Amino acid sequence: MDRRKSIKSLVLGSVAGGLALHGCKPGDEGMDQMVQQAEVFYGRTPEEKELNAELREEQFFNVHEMATLAFLCDLILPASDQYRSATEAEVPNFIEFMAKDIPEMQVGLRGGLMWLDHQCNSRFGAEFISLEQERQHEVLDEIAYYDPKIPEEERPAAVNFFSLVRNLTLTGFYTSKLGIEELGYKGNMPNVWDGVPDEVLEQHGVAYEEEWLAKCIDQSKRNVIAEWDEDGNLIT
Amino acid sequence: MQIIENTKVYDVIIVGSGAGGGMATKVLADAGLKVAVVEAGPFFDPADPTQQTQLKWPWESPRRGAPTVRPFGDFDAAYGGWEIEGEPYTHKDGTKFDWFRSHMLGGRTNHWGRISLRFGPLDFKHKDVDGYGENWPIGYEDVKPYYDKVDKLIGVFGTNERLPNDPDGFFLPPPKPRLHELFYIKGARKSNIPVYPSRMSMLTKRINNERGVCFYCGQCSRACQVYADFSAGTCLIFPAQKNGGQVDLFVNCVVREVTTDGEGRATGVSYINKEDRKEYKLKSRVVVLSASACSTARILLNSKSAQHPNGLGNNSDHVGKYLHDSTGGDRVGFIPDLMNRKVSYNEDGVGGMHVYSPWWGDNSKLDFPRGYHIEVWGGMGMPSYGFGFNVNEFNQFFGTKVGGYGDVLRSDVKKYYGALIGVSGRGESIALKENYCEIDPSTVDQWGIPVLRFHYKWSDMERNQAKHMQETFAEIIHNMGGTPLGTMPGKDEDYGLKAPGRIIHEVGTTRMGNDPRTSVTNKFQQLHDVDNVFVVDAGPFVSQADKNCTWTILALSWRASDYIVDQLKKQNL
Numbered sequence: 001m002d003r004r005k006s007i008k009s010l011v012l013g014s015v016a017g018g019l020a021l022h023g024c025k026p027g028d029e030g031m032d033q034m035v036q037q038a039e040v041f042y043g044r045t046p047e048e049k050e051l052n053a054e055l056r057e058e059q060f061f062n063v064h065e066m067a068t069l070a071f072l073c074d075l076i077l078p079a080s081d082q083y084r085s086a087t088e089a090e091v092p093n094f095i096e097f098m099a100k101d102i103p104e105m106q107v108g109l110r111g112g113l114m115w116l117d118h119q120c121n122s123r124f125g126a127e128f129i130s131l132e133q134e135r136q137h138e139v140l141d142e143i144a145y146y147d148p149k150i151p152e153e154e155r156p157a158a159v160n161f162f163s164l165v166r167n168l169t170l171t172g173f174y175t176s177k178l179g180i181e182e183l184g185y186k187g188n189m190p191n192v193w194d195g196v197p198d199e200v201l202e203q204h205g206v207a208y209e210e211e212w213l214a215k216c217i218d219q220s221k222r223n224v225i226a227e228w229d230e231d232g233n234l235i236t
Numbered sequence: 237m238q239i240i241e242n243t244k245v246y247d248v249i250i251v252g253s254g255a256g257g258g259m260a261t262k263v264l265a266d267a268g269l270k271v272a273v274v275e276a277g278p279f280f281d282p283a284d285p286t287q288q289t290q291l292k293w294p295w296e297s298p299r300r301g302a303p304t305v306r307p308f309g310d311f312d313a314a315y316g317g318w319e320i321e322g323e324p325y326t327h328k329d330g331t332k333f334d335w336f337r338s339h340m341l342g343g344r345t346n347h348w349g350r351i352s353l354r355f356g357p358l359d360f361k362h363k364d365v366d367g368y369g370e371n372w373p374i375g376y377e378d379v380k381p382y383y384d385k386v387d388k389l390i391g392v393f394g395t396n397e398r399l400p401n402d403p404d405g406f407f408l409p410p411p412k413p414r415l416h417e418l419f420y421i422k423g424a425r426k427s428n429i430p431v432y433p434s435r436m437s438m439l440t441k442r443i444n445n446e447r448g449v450c451f452y453c454g455q456c457s458r459a460c461q462v463y464a465d466f467s468a469g470t471c472l473i474f475p476a477q478k479n480g481g482q483v484d485l486f487v488n489c490v491v492r493e494v495t496t497d498g499e500g501r502a503t504g505v506s507y508i509n510k511e512d513r514k515e516y517k518l519k520s521r522v523v524v525l526s527a528s529a530c531s532t533a534r535i536l537l538n539s540k541s542a543q544h545p546n547g548l549g550n551n552s553d554h555v556g557k558y559l560h561d562s563t564g565g566d567r568v569g570f571i572p573d574l575m576n577r578k579v580s581y582n583e584d585g586v587g588g589m590h591v592y593s594p595w596w597g598d599n600s601k602l603d604f605p606r607g608y609h610i611e612v613w614g615g616m617g618m619p620s621y622g623f624g625f626n627v628n629e630f631n632q633f634f635g636t637k638v639g640g641y642g643d644v645l646r647s648d649v650k651k652y653y654g655a656l657i658g659v660s661g662r663g664e665s666i667a668l669k670e671n672y673c674e675i676d677p678s679t680v681d682q683w684g685i686p687v688l689r690f691h692y693k694w695s696d697m698e699r700n701q702a703k704h705m706q707e708t709f710a711e712i713i714h715n716m717g718g719t720p721l722g723t724m725p726g727k728d729e730d731y732g733l734k735a736p737g738r739i740i741h742e743v744g745t746t747r748m749g750n751d752p753r754t755s756v757t758n759k760f761q762q763l764h765d766v767d768n769v770f771v772v773d774a775g776p777f778v779s780q781a782d783k784n785c786t787w788t789i790l791a792l793s794w795r796a797s798d799y800i801v802d803q804l805k806k807q808n809l
Contacts, residue, residue, distance in 0.1 A: 042296040043289035045278070045315060048305055052298055076641045083646060097298045145639035148632050159639075163626075166641065170624025174649060175294035175301070180619060182646070183653065184579035188291060188618050190451035193585045195412035200578050206418040215395045215433060217409035217440045222449050225442045228388075232396055232406045 094172035112161025246520040254343030256772035257526030258468025263797035265481030277339030282459035290458040301620035313459035314338040314347040322682035333690035334737035342469030352437040353783035356401030373759040382791035394435030416614035423716035434592040437466035456587030493539040500543030529775040533745035549763035562741040563663040564734035565705035569713030574655040604700035608663025616654040661705035702733035746775035761796040
C-alpha cells in the first residue's frame with residue numbers, strides 16, 4: 001500500500017477500519033530504509049512543510065548584509081588548523097532563516113549591520129567587510145563584552161546586536177553536523193544506558209550507592225518479558 | 237446545509253483518542269463491541285517515517301528545533317499548542333488560563349513526560365485531612381486493581397518503596413541515575429528531602445512481543461518509533477485494532493455535540509469533517525467523551541436541546557466548574573562541580589528524569605495545603621536552538637570577562653556543557669467553583685462551534701506553595717555547591733507560579749460525586765442526567781493530587797469501560 005495515499009484517505013475523514021496502516025512494524029527489515037527516508041521529512045505536517053518552503057523561498061538579507069554576516073560569524077568562530085569555521089557550517093544561511101522565522105529579530109539584526117558599517121565608515125572610511133582584520137577586531141572589541149549584572153534592555157544597542165549575532169552563530173554552529181562533532185556529543189542513537197562511567201564519577205567526586213543500584217535494571221535481562229508475583233516483585 | 241447521517245449504529249462512539257479515549261477503545265473493542273473513535277486531528281503513528289521526529293538531528297530542522305511552530309520545539313511530537321489558528325478561546329474578567337490542545341491520534345500522550353504516578357489513599361479523601369475541596373466518591377481501593385492492570389498492560393518503571401501516599405505497583409526496573417541526578421540526590425538529601433527512582437512509562441524491559449524496549453535516546457517527547465513509551469495510539473488503539481477489534485477511526489473530525497432523542501437520551505454525535513467542512517452524524521448506543529477535560533465540557537455545554545436546555549448533563553450547573561491545573565514552579569542552577577565534563581559517553585537515558593522526589597512535607601506545619609513533587613533535569617543533552625546562547629555568562633562567577641569572540645568561545649562551550657541543573661515543582665491546587673470554563677456566547681471557531689471562555693485565578697494557597705518551591709529549590713541548588721540563576725521570583729510575580737493551564741494537567745470540569753446537585757457524573761463516570769453518556773478524560777477528577785493525572789485517567793477509564801460492558805450485558809443501557 002502506498003503509505004502516503006493511505007494517509008491521505010484517512011485525512012479525508014473516511015473510515016479507516018482494521019489495522020490501518022502498518023506497512024511495517026518495528027524490528028522489520030524495512031526499518032532501516034524507513035529511517036533513511038524519514039530524514040527527508042523530519043516529520044512535518046503538510047502545513048509545516050509549506051511554511052518551511054515559503055520561508056526558504058523568501059530572502060531577507062541583501063547580498064552585502066549576507067557578506068557582512070559571514071565576516072562576523074567567522075570572527076566569532078574562525079577557521080583554524082584545529083577548527084572549522086561558522087561559514088563552513090553554513091551559519092549565515094541559518095541566521096537568514098531565523099530572521100524570517102522570528103521576525104522580531106529583523107530590526108535588531110539589520111539595524112545592527114547598518115550601525116556597524118556606519119561606525120567603520122566614519123572612523124576608517126570603509127565598510128566593515130573592507131577593513132583589515134585588525135581594524136575589525138578594534139571595532140568588535142568595543143561591543144563584544146558586556147556586564148551581565150546590567151539588564152539587557154539597558155545595555156548599548158551595539159552590544160546587544162553583537163550578542164544576538166554571537167548567540168545565533170554559536171547556536172547555528174553547535175546544532176550543525178560540524179559543531180556537534182566538535183562538541184563531542186555522543187547521543188541521539190540507539191544504545192543501552194548502564195550508568196555513569198567510573199572515571200567520570202571519580203572526576204566529579206560522586207559514587208553510586210549499592211542499595212540504589214540493586215533496584216536498577218539488569219540490562220542483560222532487558223529482553224526477557226517481565227513477570228511479577230502478586231506483590232509486585234519482578235520475578236524475571 | 238444538510239447533515240449527512242451514517243446509517244451504521246455503533247455500540248459506542250468514543251470522542252477523542254488520548255489516554256482516556258485510547259483506554260476506552262482498547263477495553264471496549266476487546267469486549268467485542270463495535271466502536272467508532274472520532275478524533276479532531278490527523279492519524280499519527282511514530283513508526284511512520286513521514287511523521288517521525290525521533291532520532292533526527294538538529295540540522296534537519298531549518299530552525300534547529302526552535303519553538304516557533306510547535307510550542308515545545310520543532311521535534312516535539314504534539315501537533316497543536318497553546319494557540320490553534322481558527323480555534324480561539326477567550327477569558328473573563330482579565331483572568332488567565334492557557335489551554336494546550338493537541339489534535340492528533342493519541343492526543344497529548346504523544347509528547348507527554350511519561351511521569352506515571354498513582355494517586356495515593358490520601359489523594360481521594362484529602363478533604364477529610366485538611367477541610368479543603370471535596371472528597372472523591374471512590375477511594376484508592378476502588379482504583380488499585382485498575383492501576384495494577386494499567387501497570388502490567390502499558391509498562392512503567394519505578395520501585396516499590398512502601399510509601400504511605402505514593403503506592404507501590406507492578407514496576408519495571410528503573411535506569412541508573414545520570415551524573416547530574418547523583419548531584420541532585422546529594423543536594424536534596426542534605427535538606428532532608430527524600431529521592432527515589434522516578435516512575436515513568438517507558439519500557440526498560442520487554443513486556444510483550446509487540447512493543448520494543450527503550451533504546452535510551454531520551455526523546456520520548458518525540459514519540460517512540462518502536463513503541464517503547466506509552467502513547468495512546470501505539471499502546472492502546474493499534475493493539476485494539478490488531479486484536480481483531482471492530483474499531484473505526486474517524487480522523488480530522490471535530491465533534492460538535494452529542495445528539496439526543498425525545499427522551500433526552502444520547503443517540504450519537506454530530507461532527508464536522510475538516511476536509512469538506514460538512515456536518516455529519518454518527519449513531520451509537522453509548523457515547524464516551526474523552527476529548528480532554530475542557531473540550532468535553534465544551535461539547536456538553538454545546539449539546540443543548542429541549543430536554544437539556546442548560547447543556548447535556550448540566551442540570552447541576554457544574555459542567556466546566558472546578559477546573560484546576562497543577563501548580564508549577566522552576567529554578568535553574570549552575571553547578572561548578574559539573575563543569576569540564578568528559579563527553580566520552582552517551583548519557584541521553586530515558587526522556588526526562590531518572591530520579592524524583594515525591595511530596596515529603598507536613599502541611600500541618602506549613603502555610604498551604606497539599607504538596608508538590610520535584611522533577612529534575614540537566615545533563616549533556618543534544619544541542620538544539622538556544623544552545624550556546626550567552627555562552628560564557630557564567631564567567632561572572634569567576635571574575636572573568638563575559639562575551640567576546642573567537643576560539644575562546646569554543647572552550648567556554650565545552651567548559652560549561654552539562655553544568656546546569658533544573659528543578660521543577662509540580663503540585664496540587666485546590667479545586668474552586670470560581671475557576672471554570674463556559675461557552676462564550678459571542679465567539680465561534682472556524683467550524684462554527686461556540687468556543688470556551690475561561691475564568692481562573694490562583695489563590696494564596698497556590699502562591700504560598702510556589703514560594704515554598706522557590707525556597708526549596710534555591711536551597712537544593714546551594715546544597716549542590718551551585719548558584720541559582722536569575723533572581724528568585726517574589727510576591728509580585730506570584731513566586732514564579734506558572735499561569736493556570738501551563739502545566740497541562742487540567743482536570744475537574746465534570747467532577748464525579750454521589751450528589752447529582754453538586755457533581756456531573758457518578759462514580760462510574762456516567763452522567764447523572766443521561767445514563768448512556770460517560771466521561772473518561774480528566775473531567776471527572778474531584779481533585780488533582782500532587783501527581784500527574786495520566787495514570788489515573790487510564791485506570792479510571794478502564795474502570796468506567798468495564799462498567800459500560802457490564803451494563804450493556806445487563807441491558808441497562
